[in-house]
Amino acid sequence: MKILEDRILKEGRCLEGGILKVDGFINHQIDPQLMQEIAREFARLFAESGATKVLTIEASGIAPAILTGLEMGIPVVFAKKQKPSTMDNMLTADVHSFTKWQPYTLCVSRRYIQPEDRILFIDDFLAYGNAAMGAISIAKEAGATIVGMGFLVEKEFQHGAEELQKLGIHVESLAIIESLDNNEIKIKGR
């Protein structure tokens, strides 16, 4: 998606250890117009998915997820990263975080993911796919179906998309990073 790629090339920064910092427009400060364009693209790419619910993970997934839900006219559920004091009957999955180097537990109330749900998972980054695997585990525990997964930024060299595609999942990434070697952002097809 050209406007997202342009923005990453213009404002993204590489940090040590394969981290791409995009906190000026995606995951700390957010550009709402860009997010709306992103949501429209996801709605187009997953128009045939029959999704009944968008699932994401707090906190950076929420902005693209809510706008995608708005475009598609379906509710959004965000998984919490720690057990809330006031949530019972939970679906949970343990996830190892790439950027934080410490595991966390995804929690979703069973009340909001039902066996008949067709889940579109939306998140900001796809790296090794650990968070996405957590979402798959939660959907499976609920008896629901994953009908697609959309990411703003995929780090292709960490192979998460391959792992998800092996499971037969329809994966769409709006910007695919081929490499961050030598502190240089290389985007696929550019």
Add this chain to the structure above:
Amino acid sequence: MKILEDRILKEGRCLEGGILKVDGFINHQIDPQLMQEIAREFARLFAESGATKVLTIEASGIAPAILTGLEMGIPVVFAKKQKPSTMDNMLTADVHSFTKWQPYTLCVSRRYIQPEDRILFIDDFLAYGNAAMGAISIAKEAGATIVGMGFLVEKEFQHGAEELQKLGIHVESLAIIESLDNNEIKIKGR
């Protein structure tokens, strides 16, 4: 705001200790259409504020904040509740959480709140006003101005709005809860 009040009366649940649970449409599962209506109302109420940026707190504030930013055509910044590993030059404020009974630290990169910014703070709940006070502290540290604070749900009996108004802040709450006594939701003016 009638549609929000109706939804709270229909789907909200009271828990022990003055907690109003609205996780079916605000802070776990989210209704994007309702959030868009809420954002339009905030944009209307703060139309004269001259806001240059929306500030919120992860995670439940993000959905209404991003839609308000979209309506008003301004960027959104969400404060993080723990120090990220990849953020330098931070503005911070310590906050005592009402629902979680443990303090946390709000973190915002100084890069995204500048002295010339006019900040509209948006959050899901206003209780004692502790999180809002944290936001005020961060704005002050940045040298920026708070031009308004909008909340989806105010718990009037916890007096946060009074504290903010004492500071001369323009506060708008879309649903004001008078009492949750005896597990009954009483909304002001209904």
